[in-house]
Amino acid sequence: MDLQEKIQRMNKSLDSCSIEELQACADEHNKKARQDFEKLKNLLNEGKCSFCNRDITHFDEKIPCFHWLLWEVKDLKKKHFPLLFEQKGFHQTLTYLRWVANSEKPFVNINDLVEEGKSTNIIDVTIRYKNLEWSFVCSESDKQGHQGAQEGKNPHYHFQMKKDCYVVVNYNGFHLPFIDYDDFCFAMAQGKFDKLHASDGKATGIQTILDTTEPEKLIDNITHTNSKKDALFKIDTFIEAKEGHTISGDEIANMIEERNRTGVPLAKLVEKLKNVKLTRIVSPGPGVPEKSQRTTNRGKKKKFKNF
Ligand SMILES: [Zn+2]
Ligand SMILES: [Zn+2]
Incomplete structure (x- = not known):
């Protein structure tokens, strides 16, 4: 079944539900998400992963898990990352990292500001957590697939990871494919489902706060900080x-x-x-991380950690 058919089917089944039923579903979903977020936060503080219930240092090549992204796994190499991304896809991985970032400090760790990204980028986000930084970029040409290229012919995105300001996975290292669930999320973001709309919940970054809060209300609710690194x-x-x-x-x-x-x-x-x-x-504010730019100059030498 292609995506168009799936969207039509979904809209048909949504049509048979009343607004009250859908609202009850959404409330239940949001409640579960809030509980899952608290669980992730509490377990992370104990060095455990709420998805596999193992220590965040645990590694099994055959069972890719989000906790790999925390860079605490000793045997993990750059080459293992595509295994994780191909299984979890872009949107689920992004939501996981947004949750991790918000578990440290709400909103300030996530720079998803549209005006700070390249206007041609469909995805452009940088997320920080402690000494780690993850960035995702997808340009129009990435979304279509690079024409005539050996690698990256199919729709894909690029990922960069830094630890202690060093690049440990570079943008050009992989062309990561979108999975079916990603197509579903893109369709939702484009308003293709009559009765389904995405909300960020615990994954919220600064763009959503600016989009959804009246400046007057914002001024009423914020407090002053002397610490620049906390300033949202x-x-x-x-x-x-x-x-x-x-x-x-x-x-x-x-x-x-x-x-x-x-x-x-x-x-x-x-x-x-x-x-x-x-x-x-x-x-x-100055607490929001700078977006990590993707350089298209492949010949340019960058500082990388060796593996
Ligand atoms: Zn895990
Ligand atoms: Zn590309």
């Missing part, structure tokens, strides 16, 4: 006195003192000022 957002605040009024330096100094004491951001405290015009600009 950066807010620039411009204060302009209305004609015939002045801004008191003492008042601003008091607000900075209040911010340091209470954690309420300056962007919120300035709302107390009278006779001023406020402009506040919310942007991704």
Whole structure:
């Protein structure tokens, strides 16, 4: 059955369900996902994998498991990665890594910002967890398959992994194929299912937060941090006195003192000022990892760890 047929079948069976039934299914699914996330987080803290229930150092070439991506397995080599990706596919692997990243610190470890990626990339995301960093890239040409090339003729994506800032798996090392489940996820993202829509849940990154939160609400809910590496957002605040009024330096100094004491951001405290015009600009903060660029210059030497 091709994808188009599968989509039609799915839409037909969804048609026979009431909205209430579908909502109950979604609620159940979300509840299970939240429980699974907590389990992953708790077990990870004990050095265990919630998918295979083994230690994250366990290795069996015949049983690829997500925990390989944590780079704690002694016998794991770069060449083993395609075994894992071909079995789990892109979307499931990405969700696993997003969960791992969010188990350390919510949202700030996931740079899925569209504006920071190349406009021709269909997938462009960098995820950080402790001393590890994973990146996925898929350009239009990757999605179609490289025409006339030996490798990568079929639709695929590229993967890079860094440990302690060293590249341990490089982008050009593999052309990783999409699996059937990936086609299903792409179809869902394109709105091909009348009654099915994806939500990120515990896999949420910064793009979703910016897309779904009103800036005012965001300012109401965030707290100030002195640690740049934890800062999910950066807010620039411009204060302009209305004609015939002045801004008191003492008042601003008091607000900075209040911010340091209470954690309420300056962007919120300035709302107390009278006779001023406020402009506040919310942007991704310095805690969000930089996207790892994929260089197309294959001749260029990069710093790699040897295996
Ligand atoms: Zn495992
Ligand atoms: Zn490619």
